[in-house]
Amino acid sequence: MASEALDHVLRPPLPWRKESLTECGLDPASFQTITRDEFIAKVKDLGQKRSAMTTCMTCWDTARRWPTWEQDPPRRLSREVKWGGHGDDQFTRELYAITALIEAHREEFDDYLAGLETTVSLQERRRERRAR
Numbered sequence: 001m002a003s004e005a006l007d008h009v010l011r012p013p014l015p016w017r018k019e020s021l022t023e024c025g026l027d028p029a030s031f032q033t034i035t036r037d038e039f040i041a042k043v044k045d046l047g048q049k050r051s052a053m054t055t056c057m058t059c060w061d062t063a064r065r066w067p068t069w070e071q072d073p074p075r076r077l078s079r080e081v082k083w084g085g086h087g088d089d090q091f092t093r094e095l096y097a098i099t100a101l102i103e104a105h106r107e108e109f110d111d112y113l114a115g116l117e118t119t120v121s122l123q124e125r126r127r128e129r130r131a132r
């Protein structure tokens with residue numbers, strides 16, 4: 001059997017970014033990669049031991065430690081702040097761009113926030129009602 005290349009897992013990108021590195025920090029163009037969902041499916045299908053034999057261990061550990069943006073935006077951001085990987089300049093520019101967009105659309109931003117707060121409090125009320 002030919003030696004199988006290890007699968008590296010793609011790091012779930014920040015929602016405003018198109019490209020991403022692998023979980024272990026490599027350029028995906030030069031390595032065999034799978035998505036986070038494919039990784040989860042692979043572990044489910046093959047089991048932990050067998051899937052670990054064909055997966056980069058750094059990617060394995062990192063994919064299990066860090067949430068996606070959809071799961072937990074603050075923790076996904078804290079990963080970016082702590083480890084970056086795209087170079088500090090890009091992340092800093094992104095933060096300036098986000099700030100500028102909010103300033104340009106202040107009312108829309110405030111309305112959207114108010115909408116989110118209403119949604120959250122509705123969800124809480126529903127949860128409380130179900131708990132009773």
Ligand SMILES: [Zn+2]
Pocket residue numbers: 007008009022023024025026056057058059
């Ligand atoms: Zn890797």
